[in-house]
Amino acid sequence: MTTVDQKKLEMSDAVLADKLREVGLRPTRQRMALADILLSQGKRHITAESLYSEATSQGVNVSLATIYNALHTFTAKGLLREISIDSNRSYFDTNTEEHHHFYFEKSGKLEDIEPDHVKLARVPDAPDGMSISRVDVVIRVDG
Amino acid sequence: MTTVDQKKLEMSDAVLADKLREVGLRPTRQRMALADILLSQGKRHITAESLYSEATSQGVNVSLATIYNALHTFTAKGLLREISIDSNRSYFDTNTEEHHHFYFEKSGKLEDIEPDHVKLARVPDAPDGMSISRVDVVIRVDG
DNA sequence: AAGCAGTCTAGAATTATTCTAATCTTATGG
DNA sequence: CCATAAGATTAGAATAATTCTAGACTGCTT
Structure with missing residues (x-):
C-alpha cells in the first residue's frame, strides 16, 4: 500500500x-x-x-x-x-459480473469468455418458491 | 455381490x-x-x-x-x-450423458435438470486448434 | 483517550486425499 | 490346470489444504 x-x-x-x-x-x-x-x-x-x-x-x-x-x-x-x-482446483474471480469461463484442462488455467460468445436460450425455472442465484457455465477445452 | x-x-x-x-x-x-x-x-x-x-x-x-x-x-x-x-464439495455423477444441474445452496444437494430445459444458444469456438471436451452448466438456487 | 468488537497471527488441529510397500487376485500361456 | 506377471487392494503413514484456537492488536465510536 x-x-x-x-x-x-x-x-x-x-x-x-x-x-x-x-x-x-x-x-x-x-x-x-x-x-x-x-x-x-x-x-x-x-x-x-x-x-x-x-x-x-x-x-x-x-x-x-x-x-x-x-x-x-x-x-x-x-x-x-x-x-x-474440480475437487482440488478452485479459483476466486475478481470479476463479479455475469460471465462464463473456458477451462484449459492441460494447463489448469481459466479464461473469461467474451460475454456475447455464450448465450443461454433456455434456463429452467427454479423449483418451488426458490430462485436462481447464479448460473455458471464452464467450457472445458483439451488444451 | x-x-x-x-x-x-x-x-x-x-x-x-x-x-x-x-x-x-x-x-x-x-x-x-x-x-x-x-x-x-x-x-x-x-x-x-x-x-x-x-x-x-x-x-x-x-x-x-x-x-x-x-x-x-x-x-x-x-x-x-x-x-x-465448490472447493470442498464435489460429486461423481453416474449419468455420463450431456446434462446439467441444479445446485441447492442450502442443502448442498445436486439435481439433474431435464435435458430440454436448458439450451445453449451460442457456444464459443475453442481457442486455436483446441476442441471443447465438455460444457458444464450449474444453476445455483438459494433453497 | 478508552473500550469494545472486529481482526490478525502462529501454530496446532482437522479433513480430505494420495502414497507406500507388502500382499493378494485375475488373466494368460504353456 | 498351474505358474506367472501385471494389476489391484490394503492398512497405515504421509501430504496438502483448510480451519480452528486463543491471545495480541487495531480501527472505530464516544
Whole structure:
C-alpha cells in the first residue's frame, strides 16, 4: 500500500477503503493490502496460494489464515466470486459480473469468455418458491 | 455381490463384469461391488464418503484408498463424471450423458435438470486448434 | 483517550486425499 | 490346470489444504 513503492496504483487507498466499508468490512492494514492486489488491477483468477505468494513477494506480511479469511469474507460480501473446477482446483474471480469461463484442462488455467460468445436460450425455472442465484457455465477445452 | 443376499440386482454380475472389461478394467471383487452400487441403480450423485459408507453398510469391505481409486479410474474410463461445486464439495455423477444441474445452496444437494430445459444458444469456438471436451452448466438456487 | 468488537497471527488441529510397500487376485500361456 | 506377471487392494503413514484456537492488536465510536 502506501507503505511501499507502488508506482501505478489504479485505485487510491481512500477509494479502496471506501469499497471495503461499503460492504461492512473494516479497512485494516492486511485487508487493504489484499484488496489492493485483488481489486485495483484488472480482472483476475486467483487461488489462496497465488494470493499468498503475491502478497509476500510484495513485502506484505499476512498469515495464510488471513488469506483464507479475506477470500471468504470478500466472496461473501460479493467482492469476489468463487469458481470451482474440480475437487482440488478452485479459483476466486475478481470479476463479479455475469460471465462464463473456458477451462484449459492441460494447463489448469481459466479464461473469461467474451460475454456475447455464450448465450443461454433456455434456463429452467427454479423449483418451488426458490430462485436462481447464479448460473455458471464452464467450457472445458483439451488444451 | 453373489457372496451375499442381493435381492434385486438390476444388472447381473455378468453384465457388470462385461461393462468393466469393456473399458479395460478387471472385474475384481471390490470393483464389482462398487460398480454394482454405482452402475446398476438409477442415476445418482455420489461422494467418496457416501460411496464408502454405502459400501460398508452393505457389508462390502473396501478401503478408502480403493474407493478413491475406483472413483478416479471409473471417471477416467468414462463410467462416471465429476461435478465440482465448490472447493470442498464435489460429486461423481453416474449419468455420463450431456446434462446439467441444479445446485441447492442450502442443502448442498445436486439435481439433474431435464435435458430440454436448458439450451445453449451460442457456444464459443475453442481457442486455436483446441476442441471443447465438455460444457458444464450449474444453476445455483438459494433453497 | 478508552473500550469494545472486529481482526490478525502462529501454530496446532482437522479433513480430505494420495502414497507406500507388502500382499493378494485375475488373466494368460504353456 | 498351474505358474506367472501385471494389476489391484490394503492398512497405515504421509501430504496438502483448510480451519480452528486463543491471545495480541487495531480501527472505530464516544
